Amino acid sequence: MASSASASKSDQHQIAKFKIALCQISVSLDKNTNIDRARKMIKDAAKMGAKLIVLPEMWNCPYANENFPIYAEDFDIRELSPSFMMLSDVARSEGVTVVGGSIPERCGERLYNTCCVFGTDGNLIAKHRKIHLFDLTGDVCFKESESFTAGNRPTIVDTDVGRIGIGICHDLRFPELAMLYRERGADLICYPGAFNMSTGKLLWELVQRARAVDNQLFVATCSPARDSSGSYMIWGHSTLVGPFGEVIATSEHQETTIIAEIDYSMCQLRRENLPLEKQKRGDIYQFVDCTNELNSQQ
Numbered sequence: 001m002a003s004s005a006s007a008s009k010s011d012q013h014q015i016a017k018f019k020i021a022l023c024q025i026s027v028s029l030d031k032n033t034n035i036d037r038a039r040k041m042i043k044d045a046a047k048m049g050a051k052l053i054v055l056p057e058m059w060n061c062p063y064a065n066e067n068f069p070i071y072a073e074d075f076d077i078r079e080l081s082p083s084f085m086m087l088s089d090v091a092r093s094e095g096v097t098v099v100g101g102s103i104p105e106r107c108g109e110r111l112y113n114t115c116c117v118f119g120t121d122g123n124l125i126a127k128h129r130k131i132h133l134f135d136l137t138g139d140v141c142f143k144e145s146e147s148f149t150a151g152n153r154p155t156i157v158d159t160d161v162g163r164i165g166i167g168i169c170h171d172l173r174f175p176e177l178a179m180l181y182r183e184r185g186a187d188l189i190c191y192p193g194a195f196n197m198s199t200g201k202l203l204w205e206l207v208q209r210a211r212a213v214d215n216q217l218f219v220a221t222c223s224p225a226r227d228s229s230g231s232y233m234i235w236g237h238s239t240l241v242g243p244f245g246e247v248i249a250t251s252e253h254q255e256t257t258i259i260a261e262i263d264y265s266m267c268q269l270r271r272e273n274l275p276l277e278k279q280k281r282g283d284i285y286q287f288v289d290c291t292n293e294l295n296s297q298q
């Protein structure tokens with residue numbers, strides 16, 4: 001398994017266009033039901049021609065601190081990892097790349113919020129542990145850090161459908177991570193996520209479009225469907241955004257699968273028309289203490 005990119009950009013651009021599926025799964029309390037549902041949605045999406053299939057954050061487990069340890073899987077013990085094994089099997093049987101949303105991962109004493117990426121042969125090709133844990137107070141309160149340890153590595157992976165950067169939900173808020181992925185050659189960033197009703201309405205689309213337009217690349221998000229009986233109400237609205245910040249496809253909050261086309265030549269076009277990389281003034285964006293300089297100008 002590699003979590004860093006190695007194939008050349010010319011390999012990547014042999015695949016210029018393909019279909020992506022965003023499976024907005026309705027997550028129940030029953031883990032086996034969630035696994036069966038996810039398998040069916042992936043198979044159906046593959047039948048509709050999707051080559052890359054993205055699942056939501058916490059698709060095997062309702063998003064709640066009390067659930068995470070119960071639904072967690074230790075990926076080193078494959079017979080106790082039914083969610084992980086299903087993703088691997090279905091990626092291989094359907095010959096698709098799967099960005100497997102996230103599930104709680106147990107590693108020794110620790111839990112991580114982890115996204116596994118599987119190649120078309122069913123092999124695990126990357127594993128992203130959520131870097132920025134979601135701790136929020138206000139109208140909605142949640143403290144992921146009560147359950148999870150934060151990951152400490154960015155994840156960029158070469159797949160049959162190009163070089164992809166991976167983040168999980170709150171990771172989307174941090175522009176530096178997306179910039180790093182762009183610098184390392186990603187044309188697509190996938191963020192499985194589960195924004196809440198309070199920040200979702202205002203910010204979910206805004207931050208996706210910001211990451212896309214700043215970096216002139218595609219951003220794909222995939223959320224669970226909303227469950228109005230759950231303690232954490234999910235915003236839904238899985239979305240694909242293009243490199244001009246345009247919303248290519250989106251959904252409401254119910255269970256659904258979005259199928260949309262990614263055309264990497266659009267990144268090239270946007271970057272040629274507006275060469276932000278060349279126009280950047282890295283020489284003046286330095287985080288240095290300018291207090292003395294500012295004082296002397298007054």
Ligand SMILES: NC(=O)CCC(=O)C(=O)O
Pocket residue numbers: 057133134168169170171173193194195196199200
């Ligand atoms: N699951 C999450 O990381 C939620 C992030 C979120 O809602 C936000 O506002 O950020």
